[in-house]
Amino acid sequence: MIRSITYDMLFGAWFGIDNNGQPIFFGCVLLQDETLRSFAWAIQTLIRFMKGRCPQTILSDLDPRLRDAITSELPSTKHVTSIWNILPKVSSWFSLQLGSQYADFKSEFDALYRLESTEDFELRWNQMVSIFGLGSDKHITLLYSLRTSWVLSYVRVHFLARMATTAYSKSVDAFLKGIFGVQSCLRGFFEQVGIAANLQNERHQEIQCQYMHMKTCLPIEEHSRQILTPFAFNALQQELIVSMQYAASEMANGSYLVRHFRKIDGESLVIWIPEDEQIHCSCKEFESSGILCRHALRVFIDKNYFQLPEKYFLSRWRRESSLMFYDDHSVHDKDDEWFQEFQSLTETLFAESSITKERSDYIRRELTKELTRLLNEVRDMPENDGAPMDFTLTPTD
Numbered sequence: 033m034i035r036s037i038t039y040d041m042l043f044g045a046w047f048g049i050d051n052n053g054q055p056i057f058f059g060c061v062l063l064q065d066e067t068l069r070s071f072a073w074a075i076q077t078l079i080r081f082m083k084g085r086c087p088q089t090i091l092s093d094l095d096p097r098l099r100d101a102i103t104s105e106l107p108s109t110k111h112v113t114s115i116w117n118i119l120p121k122v123s124s125w126f127s128l129q130l131g132s133q134y135a136d137f138k139s140e141f142d143a144l145y146r147l148e149s150t151e152d153f154e155l156r157w158n159q160m161v162s163i164f165g166l167g168s169d170k171h172i173t174l175l176y177s178l179r180t181s182w183v184l185s186y187v188r189v190h191f192l193a194r195m196a197t198t199a200y201s202k203s204v205d206a207f208l209k210g211i212f213g214v215q216s217c218l219r220g221f222f223e224q225v226g227i228a229a230n231l232q233n234e235r236h237q238e239i240q241c242q243y244m245h246m247k248t249c250l251p252i253e254e255h256s257r258q259i260l261t262p263f264a265f266n267a268l269q270q271e272l273i274v275s276m277q278y279a280a281s282e283m284a285n286g287s288y289l290v291r292h293f294r295k296i297d298g299e300s301l302v303i304w305i306p307e308d309e310q311i312h313c314s315c316k317e318f319e320s321s322g323i324l325c326r327h328a329l330r331v332f333i334d335k336n337y338f339q340l341p342e343k344y345f346l347s348r349w350r351r352e353s354s355l356m357f358y359d360d361h362s363v364h365d366k367d368d369e370w371f372q373e374f375q376s377l378t379e380t381l382f383a384e385s386s387i388t389k390e391r392s393d394y395i396r397r398e399l400t401k402e403l404t405r406l407l408n409e410v411r412d413m414p415e416n417d418g419a420p421m422d423f424t425l426t427p428t429d
């Protein structure tokens with residue numbers, strides 16, 4: 033994401049998503065220009081920072097030079113443009129041009145974006161272009177040429193971990209507002225970045241401690257609650273609740289047609305392979321978000337499953353994977369034994385202190401005091417002694 037700011041430079045920020053659906057701020061860059069070379073440098077720097085690991089999926093806006101830089105620097109990464117970056121453009125490109133026809137165009141555009149099948153999309157897109165006389169429009173040509181990076185039927189087969197949602201985009205905006213809200217000088221700006229990142233970490237800890245209420249009495253729900261983070265559990269719980277409104281009909285080939293009792297959103301095809309407990313739904317919700325959809329859940333319930341198979345709990349959404357840190361290349365090295373010991377000690381400390389409010393208040397106060405003191409001492413020490421050590425957030429699915 034690139035935004036222009038004062039200081040006559042461009043600001044770009046890298047975000048990921050954590051196990052609780054919250055943005056993780058990876059870092060930011062200041063660029064002097066918007067050339068392919070500068071964007072390529074920014075991406076190379078990020079990859080170096082991530083120790084050579086490239087992301088599985090990357091989301092950006094429609095900037096053509098940024099797109100080109102991503103294609104050349106991250107050739108094996110799926111590039112997606114969120115619909116939230118496209119809709120404002122659609123309005124500015126077509127509302128004046130189409131005038132009174134724009135409302136009809138927009139409703140067709142919204143429906144097209146959500147279609148489940150790529151064949152349906154291709155057919156209806158051509159119909160829409162011809163109905164509204166947009167065959168030679170350059171923006172329509174652009175949107176069509178980029179269709180595999182924004183139309184849901186193309187994008188949903190790639191793992192997005194719920195990053196293309198309104199909620200995620202709002203959290204990122206709130207973070208950026210925190211940075212740009214108070215500005216005095218460049219130094220003040222960097223301090224503001226640090227403050228915003230710390231506030232974000234505190235928010236992550238609050239979310240981690242949320243209590244998860246049962247809503248359905250289904251054994252699948254109870255079992256999932258023990259495994260998933262609050263964010264992932266809430267998402268699965270919503271799907272479980274809605275799955276009650278669906279009926280599954282088995283077909284001759286063993287697949288299922290799952291439809292809503294009012295047939296609001298058509299029907300989904302669920303393929304069930306009993307030998308290795310595999311389930312695939314035509315809506316591709318699991319492939320896209322890592323959370324099973326209402327249609328697949330309906331079939332599991334019909335098949336008297338009391339627990340979902342382990343493989344449907346991605347490590348990305350498991351509580352046990354939350355807030356874990358590790359060293360990229362030397363987890364088993366002796367040098368890192370102290371880190372493992374430290375991790376085990378802190379886990380015990382947090383478990384013991386969470387028993388009462390008095391304990392947790394005491395630990396929070398004392399830890400903050402002691403960690404701040406240590407941090408200040410460490411910052412006063414030399415930065416390089418020839419043995420660099422850095423820790424990276426756990427990469428997730």
Ligand SMILES: [Zn+2]
Nearest residue numbers: 313315325327
């Ligand atoms: Zn589905």
